[in-house]
Amino acid sequence: MRDAHGREINYMRLSVTDRCSLRCRYCMPAAGVPLAAHADILRYEELLRVARAAVSLGIDRFKVTGGEPLVRRGIADFVRALRALPGVRQVTLTTNGLRLPAMLDELVDARLDAVNISLDTRDNAQYQAITRSAHAADEVLHAVRLCADRLPTKVNAVLLPETADQRIPLARLAEEMPVDVRFIERMPLGVTQIAYIGANEPAHMEVIRCLRAVWPDLHPVDERRGNGPARYFAAAGLRGRIGLIQAVSHAFCADCNRVRLTSTGRLKPCLCYDDGVDLRPLLRGGADDATLREAMRAAILRKPAAHCFAQQEAVTEHKSMNQIGG
Numbered sequence: 001m002r003d004a005h006g007r008e009i010n011y012m013r014l015s016v017t018d019r020c021s022l023r024c025r026y027c028m029p030a031a032g033v034p035l036a037a038h039a040d041i042l043r044y045e046e047l048l049r050v051a052r053a054a055v056s057l058g059i060d061r062f063k064v065t066g067g068e069p070l071v072r073r074g075i076a077d078f079v080r081a082l083r084a085l086p087g088v089r090q091v092t093l094t095t096n097g098l099r100l101p102a103m104l105d106e107l108v109d110a111r112l113d114a115v116n117i118s119l120d121t122r123d124n125a126q127y128q129a130i131t132r133s134a135h136a137a138d139e140v141l142h143a144v145r146l147c148a149d150r151l152p153t154k155v156n157a158v159l160l161p162e163t164a165d166q167r168i169p170l171a172r173l174a175e176e177m178p179v180d181v182r183f184i185e186r187m188p189l190g191v192t193q194i195a196y197i198g199a200n201e202p203a204h205m206e207v208i209r210c211l212r213a214v215w216p217d218l219h220p221v222d223e224r225r226g227n228g229p230a231r232y233f234a235a236a237g238l239r240g241r242i243g244l245i246q247a248v249s250h251a252f253c254a255d256c257n258r259v260r261l262t263s264t265g266r267l268k269p270c271l272c273y274d275d276g277v278d279l280r281p282l283l284r285g286g287a288d289d290a291t292l293r294e295a296m297r298a299a300i301l302r303k304p305a306a307h308c309f310a311q312q313e314a315v316t317e318h319k320s321m322n323q324i325g326g
C-alpha cells in the first residue's frame with residue numbers, strides 16, 4: 001500500500017526476540033536491557049497472522065531480525081512457514097552469525113532467500129571489546145564463508161571510530177568471496193543516543209577514499225540490491241559490492257519502503273519515533289482479520305515524512321536496537 005506521503009510500503013522487519021548472545025556497545029548497555037516477559041513476545045502463530053495481514057496490504061518481503069533471531073527456538077520452522085505464506089516473495093534474516101553454521105542447512109531447507117551478517121571488525125580482540133563477549137571475529141568469518149557458498153550474503157559493519165583501520169580488511173571479504181560488504185552509519189538510538197553521540201563519525205566518502213587506495217577503480221553503481229537504502233560501489237577486483245548506508249547524514253526517507261514489528265507486537269512506522277500501534281491486544285483479544293488489517297493500515301498511514309536523527313531532541317524512541325529490531 002501507499003502511505004500518506006505516496007511511498008510504496010512493501011517491506012517489514014519482523015523482530016522475533018529481544019534476546020541476544022552479544023552486547024554490542026552501540027546496541028545495548030553492558031548490563032543488557034530489561035527483557036520482555038516471555039508471555040509478551042509474540043508467538044510464531046501470531047507473527048504469521050500479522051504477516052498474512054501485511055501481505056494483504058501489499059507487503060511481500062520480510063526480514064527476520066531481533067535481538068538475535070537465531071537464539072529463538074524453532075526459528076527455521078518459522079522461516080519455512082513465513083516463506084510458504086501465499087503472496088510472500090522474499091524472506092531474509094539478519095544475524096550476528098554465531099549460530100549460523102549450525103543452522104544453515106535448516107535455513108536453506110526452509111527456503112530462506114538471503115542473509116545479512118553483522119561484523120564490525122576482523123580483529124578478534126576488538127570484536128570481543130565491541131561485542132563485550134568472549135566470542136571471536138573468526139567464528140563470524142567462518143559463518144560468512146559457509147553462508148556465501150549457499151545463499152546471497154551481505155556483511156554489515158557499523159562504522160565506529162575505533163574500527164577505522166578495519167575498512168580495508170572488511171572490504172577484502174568482497175574480494176575473497178561473492179559477498180557485499182556494507183558500511184553503516186551508527187544511528188543515535190538507545191545506548192548510542194546516550195554514550196556515543198558526539199564522537200567523530202567517519203564520513204562515508206572518507207570510507208570510499210580509503211578503499212580506493214586498494215581498489216582505485218571503485219565506482220558508484222546505480223543498483224538496488226535487496227530492500228535496503230544502501231548506495232553501492234563496484235571494482236573490477238571485487239566479487240561483491242561495497243555498500244554505504246548513510247542512515248543519518250543522507251536521509252533516504254523519501255524512498256523508505258519499510259515498517260517494523262517489535263518482538264512484543266508493536267508496529268512501528270519509523271525507527272526514530274516512539275510511535276506505533278500495539279497489535280498484541282488485537283491478536284489476543286479476538287479481533288478479526290479486518291480489524292487487524294485496519295489497525296496496521298492506520299499505523300502505516302501515520303508514517304512520518306522523515307526521521308529526525310539530526311535533531312537529537314526530536315528523537316522520541318529511547319529503546320535499544322535489540323528491542324526495536326534494527
Ligand code: SAM
Pocket residue numbers: 020026027065066067068069094095096116117118156158184185186187188189192321322325326
Ligand atoms: N542480532 C542481529 C544482528 O546483529 O544482525 C539482528 C539485530 S541487530 C539490532 C540489526 C542490525 O542493527 C545489526 O546489523 C546491527 O549492527 C545494527 N545496529 C544496532 N545498533 C545500531 C546503531 N546504533 N546504529 C546502526 N546500526 C545499529
Ligand code: SF4
Pocket residue numbers: 020021022023024027028066067068095096118321322
Ligand atoms: Fe545483539 Fe545484534 Fe544488538 Fe549486537 S547488534 S547486541 S548482535 S542485537
